Amino acid sequence: MDFVRRNFLTSTSTTVERSDEQLFFDKDGRLEFAPDDPENPKNYSFGRKCYITAIAISLAMNATFSSSAPSGFFQSISDDLHVSVEAAGLVTTLFLLGYCAGPLFWSPSSEFYGRRWIFYISFTIYLAFGFLCAFAPNFAGLLVGRFLTGTAVSAALTNAPGILADIWGPVERGNAMILFATMTLVGPALGPVVSGFLQLKQTWRWTFYVLLWMAGFTEILLLLTLLETLSMIVLRNKARRLRKLPGKERVQAPVEASDRSLFFVAIYYAVKRGWNAGVGELPLIGTVIGACLGGLALLIISQIDQKKKKFTHNHKSVPEDRLPGAMAGGVIFAVTIFWFAWTAQYNSVHWAVPTVAGTFLATSILLIFVAFINYLIDSYLM
Secondary structure, three states: OHHHHHHHOOHHHHHOOOOOOOEEEEOOOOOEEEOOOOHHHHHHOOOHHHHHHHHHHHHHHHHHHHHHHHHHHHHHHHHHHOOOHHOOOOOHHHHHHHHHOHHHHHHHHHHHOOOOHHHHHHHHHHHHHHHHHHHOOOOOHHHHHHHHHHHHHHHHHHHHHHHHHHHOHHHHHHHHHHHHHHHHHHHHHHHHHHHHHHHHOOHHHHHHHHHHHHHOOOOOOHHHHHHOOOOOEEEEEEHHHHHOOOOOOOOOHHHHHHHHHHHHHHOOOOOOOOOOHHHHHHHHHHHHHHHHHHHHHHHHHHHHHHHHHHHOOOOOOOOHOOOHHHHHHHHHHHHHHHHHHHHHHOOOOOHHHHHHHHHHHHHHHHHHHHHHHHHHHHHHOO
16 A cells, blocks of 8 residues: 555645755746756656556547447437438537637646646546536537537547656657557447447447546546646645744745746647448557557667667767658658548448558658657657
């Protein structure tokens, strides 16, 4: 139990400060971490970092799986709520519109108020309005619920990479981003597969029951074990504790002297072939395989790059070192998008042809996505 508490459940908010503790300050006299400060998220144990990464990935899986899961039930929604199949497609459209709206608030908020409380608030809202989707009395209620859940859960996609940047160093962060990005492609691919088979025996509401079960389990992990990882918030909390000690009433963290008006400018980026509903979604498994292939390729590229740097002692890492994967992905994307578009719409073309195209399309997207996410992070941190 001590091992679990030390590596996973220990909260920085319960740290007891000593009056004789040596403090470190920056050039402006603001508190900063000591070299081996255990409260510094980058000094967390490897086990704790892996656990926090797993929580970030589970949040992203909830978001991506939820985005596509209802797509296998459009006909069922149409029959039960008395709308056209085209209108039933708004269930996905409104969710994705929420994806666009949410980051305008959640992303800058997390940079000023920390990761943990933003996830507490956003994911609790997602879970609450998930009940509205599952038990919606009419089509309007379902659409409202989907838009609000999309808005809330978008925080998982935009803010989870921030957690990974908070706790991992440049080398390990690249590998963590590979795993995270792979899961963001696996989720949307598995959603229609699961809902397609559910449709064979259950009503459309069962898709939302499954989403509620996933969200409920993740919420328990989130509320009980997620630590604050944004260093400036950790320092702020430490400074507040220190000010309670005699002689340290003037200790301040850098964030306590910053201009909060910057919050308002901190805006961040965001086939039918006669098969039954379950089997008809199985070609999406190609996307899952493609995402895994892309992740494996990036991992191999990362290992090769690290071995080269060991033999080149004067080489200094730069953000552009992340781009070869994106360069390869760009070429593969151009080829596979044409391949997929020209073969997917014709029944005369065997289903395996566009499925293979979709596999390599997913690989290319992952190569591009991970490379540029790491490039952007390194551009600010290096």
